[in-house]
Amino acid sequence: MATPKNIPFDSLNLYAVLTECQPLVGGRIQDIRQPEPLTVVLEVYAQRREHYLLISADAQFARLHRVSKRPPNAPTPPPFLQSLRKHIEGGTLTQIEQIGFDRIVSLHVRTREGEYRLMVELMGKHSNIILVNPSGLIQSAIKWVSPKQSAVRPIRSAERYQLPPTRVEGLRNPLTLSDAEWRALWEQAEGDWQAYLEGLSGFTAQELNAVAEGGFESLLAWVERLRHARWEPVVIRDPNTHRAIGAYPFPTLQFPPAWQHPRQSLNSAWETVFDERIRHARMDALRNTLLPALRKALQARQRALEEIERALEEGLHADRWQLFGELILAFGHTLEPDATKLLAPDYTHPDMPTIEIPIDPTRSVVENAERYFQKARRAREHQNELAQRYGILSEEAEALRLALERTENAHTETDLRPILEEARARGWLRETAPLHPAKRAEKDPFEGHRIRVHLSPDGYQVLVGENAEANDYLLTRVARPNDWWLHVRAGTGAHVIIRTNNQPERVPRRTLEFAAKLAAQNSADRHAHIVEVDYTLRKYVRKPKGAPSGFALYTHEKTLAVRPNAP
Structure with a gap:
C-alpha cells in the first residue's frame, strides 16, 4: 500500500479551529512571543485563564490554532515582534473572522490608538502575518515582499493593505448555501466540487465525493454538521508507520475507522499533528544530511x-x-x-x-x-x-x-x-x-574563506587556499605549528596545509607529493612540465608585519619536484 498523503490544514479545518477559538473574543492580549522566525504566539487572557494562540507563516507548516503550553521566546525580539508588542499588546481581541471560506483570518484588536487588524494568510510559501493599523495601512509584516519579488502584490510599510489576489471570484461559500442550492450543486457538480466552492482543498473535495455517494440526504447531513459546528475531531494515524497523517473536524470516509482517534478539540488534534510533523521533518532533515556526509567520509x-x-x-x-x-x-x-x-x-x-x-x-x-x-x-x-x-x-x-x-x-x-x-x-x-x-x-x-578540503591517499586532510585572503587565513588561523606548509618555489600560488595531528614525521612521502601536486596545480606555474614545491613546518613560516595578503617568509624548507599534469 502506498504511503498516504498528509491531510492539509485547509479552509474547513481552519473554520472549525476558529469556531473553537471564539471564547478568546473579548480577552486581553497580555503577552506576545515569537519562538520561531515565522511563528508568533498570542497569550490571551479570557474567561479567567490564559490561552495561547499560535500563528505560523512557515511555508511548510502554515497554521493557526491554540496550543496547550506557553512557548519559549526569542532571546532578542525580532522587529515584527517589537511592532506587535508596541501596538497590540494589552489590547482587546474583539473579533476572529475568516474571510469568506478562504485560508485568510482577520484578528481585530481594540487599542487606545484604534482598531488594529492582524491579517493571517495561510497560503503555503506565500503565507504571511501582517499588522494593519487603524487607517488600513500596513504597519509591519513577518515577511516583507518587494516589488521585485512580487509585482502583483508587494508588502511594504505604510501601503494600503489589500487581500491576496488568489481569491477566485464566482466561487460559493459553502456556509451560506441553502438546502436547495446544495441540491442543485449536487446535481451539477459531477464530483468537481472545487470548481464551485470557495477554499476547498483536494482532500475535502474527495470527502464530499465519498459522502455524496450515499445520496443527497447523506450530503445534507454532512452540511448540517458543518453549519452547526457539530465537530467530532479525530487524528488520523497510519498504523504501519505510526505517523499522524493529519486531523479532521469529524470522522472521514477516506480512511478506516481504526486509523481515526477521537480528540476533545480540533485545536489539540492539530497541535499533536504539527508537533509530530515538525519533529519528523527535523529528524528527516538531519538524517538526509548525515547519510551523504557519512557515505562520503566512508568512500x-x-x-x-x-x-x-x-x-x-x-x-x-x-x-x-x-x-x-x-x-x-x-x-x-x-x-x-x-x-x-x-x-x-x-x-x-x-x-x-x-x-x-x-x-x-x-x-x-x-x-x-x-x-x-x-x-x-x-x-x-x-x-x-x-x-x-x-x-x-x-x-x-x-x-x-x-x-x-x-x-x-x-x-x-x-x-x-x-x-x-x-x-x-x-x-x-x-x-x-x-x-x-x-x-x-x-x-x-573557515568563516567564508575559500578553502578547499582534500583527503590524501594515506587519509590525511589537505587544505588549499583559493585566494590571498584564504592563504592568510590558512596560515594564521587554521594551521598548527607542526602541520606541513607547502608553496611553489619562487612563484605565486596557493598555500597548502597538511594536517598532521602534531606528528609531522609520520606523514608519508606519498601524501607530501599529493599536497605538492595540489600546490603546483594551484600556482602560476600550473602549465609547466615540472614544478618545484617547497615544504616546511608551519612554525618556520611567518607573515611580516604590514605585508600584503598571501605573502610569507619561511626557513628550514625542503623541495619536491612534481608534474602538475601527471595523472
Whole structure:
C-alpha cells in the first residue's frame, strides 16, 4: 500500500479551529512571543485563564490554532515582534473572522490608538502575518515582499493593505448555501466540487465525493454538521508507520475507522499533528544530511585504504624496482632512439633470464633509472607507518559503516544526535556540507574563506587556499605549528596545509607529493612540465608585519619536484 498523503490544514479545518477559538473574543492580549522566525504566539487572557494562540507563516507548516503550553521566546525580539508588542499588546481581541471560506483570518484588536487588524494568510510559501493599523495601512509584516519579488502584490510599510489576489471570484461559500442550492450543486457538480466552492482543498473535495455517494440526504447531513459546528475531531494515524497523517473536524470516509482517534478539540488534534510533523521533518532533515556526509567520509576512507594497499603491495616489489634501475644504468647504452623497453639479463638468478623493462622514451637513461630508484625508495619507506595507518583507517571505516546503519535505522531525532556528535568529534563531517546553516561557525568552518578540503591517499586532510585572503587565513588561523606548509618555489600560488595531528614525521612521502601536486596545480606555474614545491613546518613560516595578503617568509624548507599534469 502506498504511503498516504498528509491531510492539509485547509479552509474547513481552519473554520472549525476558529469556531473553537471564539471564547478568546473579548480577552486581553497580555503577552506576545515569537519562538520561531515565522511563528508568533498570542497569550490571551479570557474567561479567567490564559490561552495561547499560535500563528505560523512557515511555508511548510502554515497554521493557526491554540496550543496547550506557553512557548519559549526569542532571546532578542525580532522587529515584527517589537511592532506587535508596541501596538497590540494589552489590547482587546474583539473579533476572529475568516474571510469568506478562504485560508485568510482577520484578528481585530481594540487599542487606545484604534482598531488594529492582524491579517493571517495561510497560503503555503506565500503565507504571511501582517499588522494593519487603524487607517488600513500596513504597519509591519513577518515577511516583507518587494516589488521585485512580487509585482502583483508587494508588502511594504505604510501601503494600503489589500487581500491576496488568489481569491477566485464566482466561487460559493459553502456556509451560506441553502438546502436547495446544495441540491442543485449536487446535481451539477459531477464530483468537481472545487470548481464551485470557495477554499476547498483536494482532500475535502474527495470527502464530499465519498459522502455524496450515499445520496443527497447523506450530503445534507454532512452540511448540517458543518453549519452547526457539530465537530467530532479525530487524528488520523497510519498504523504501519505510526505517523499522524493529519486531523479532521469529524470522522472521514477516506480512511478506516481504526486509523481515526477521537480528540476533545480540533485545536489539540492539530497541535499533536504539527508537533509530530515538525519533529519528523527535523529528524528527516538531519538524517538526509548525515547519510551523504557519512557515505562520503566512508568512500574517502575506502579510497585511502585502497591506496595504502597498493603502497603496501608495491613494498613487496622494491627489490625488483631497484634491479630495473641498476639494469637501465648498466645496459641503457644499448637502447635505440625512442625505444619503449629494454631487454637485459636478470643477474639475481643463476641462469640469468632476460627480462623486459618498460622505458619512457621522453626521458634520458639516468632519468628512467632514477624513476625506478624512486619507486623502490617509496616502496620501502614508511611500511610500518602505512600498516599502522591502514589499521586506523580500517577501524574508522568500520565505525562509519556502523554509524550509517544506525542512521538508517534511527526512529527519533534523539537517536540521531549521538551520531551527529560522534561524526563531528571524529572529523567525519569536515569534507561535507555543514548541518546547521543558521550558525555561521557551523555553516562554514573557515568563516567564508575559500578553502578547499582534500583527503590524501594515506587519509590525511589537505587544505588549499583559493585566494590571498584564504592563504592568510590558512596560515594564521587554521594551521598548527607542526602541520606541513607547502608553496611553489619562487612563484605565486596557493598555500597548502597538511594536517598532521602534531606528528609531522609520520606523514608519508606519498601524501607530501599529493599536497605538492595540489600546490603546483594551484600556482602560476600550473602549465609547466615540472614544478618545484617547497615544504616546511608551519612554525618556520611567518607573515611580516604590514605585508600584503598571501605573502610569507619561511626557513628550514625542503623541495619536491612534481608534474602538475601527471595523472
